[in-house]
Every structure is written in structure tokens, then in C-alpha cells.
Amino acid sequence: MTDEITRLIGSLDDESTGIAEDAKTGLMSIGGEVLPPLTAAVRSLDRYGQLSAAEVFEHLGDPAGNTYWNSHERLDQPLNLGMPWPDVVDAAGEAALIEAAQVDPHSDLSATIEWVDHADL
Structure with a gap:
């Protein structure tokens, strides 16, 4: 099974x-x-692979996935959840737009935006 994973x-x-x-x-x-090998490999995946990994983490309810996705690594800046909530939302939105601009285009690329509010954390 390890080879298949x-x-x-x-x-x-x-x-x-x-x-x-x-x-x-x-x-x-x-x-x-799949969680331990996926957690170990996620940083080596391209952006589309990382987004797919995030969906696997979410589907399996893995808190380690939440830890990984709680930053904006391409911007080398953590997302400070201790700020006032409107500031967290602004910072996350700005970082997401910058990161989206860095995604390599594919002919079949699509994007999904999901609103996360304070109750989701």
C-alpha cells in the first residue's frame, strides 16, 4: 500500500x-x-498538488493539514491569528491574491474560493 500512496x-x-x-x-x-506521507511530501508538491493535498487533509479531518496551511510560505510570512479578526481577513485576502498571481497557468486550471470565518478556526 505504501507504494500506491x-x-x-x-x-x-x-x-x-x-x-x-x-x-x-x-x-x-x-x-x-495517507496522512503521514502526505504531510511529509506536501511542501515538495507544486501549487495544484498542494491545493489537492489541502482537500485531502480537509476530507480526512487532519489537524496537521491545518497547521501547514496556516501560513503564506511563498510570501514567507505567517498568518497571525492573534490580530483583530478584520485584520486577519485583510491579511489573508491580500496574501491569497499575491499567491494566486504566482500560480503557473495550465490550460485546465480552475480556482475555488472558500470563505472562512472566525468560527471555522
């Missing part, structure tokens, strides 16, 4: 959205066993 994690970065989506679904169906 490794293969699926590598496929999260595939140029084909279909293959990447199949890999994400495969990891979700395996369950919690």
Missing part, C-alpha cells in the same frame, strides 16, 4: 486534471494511512 501523492501534480483528481480521490478513499 507514494504514486498517488506524486500524481497530485499531474498536468492532467483528471489524473490529479483521481489521485486525490484515491488518497481520500484510503483514509488516515
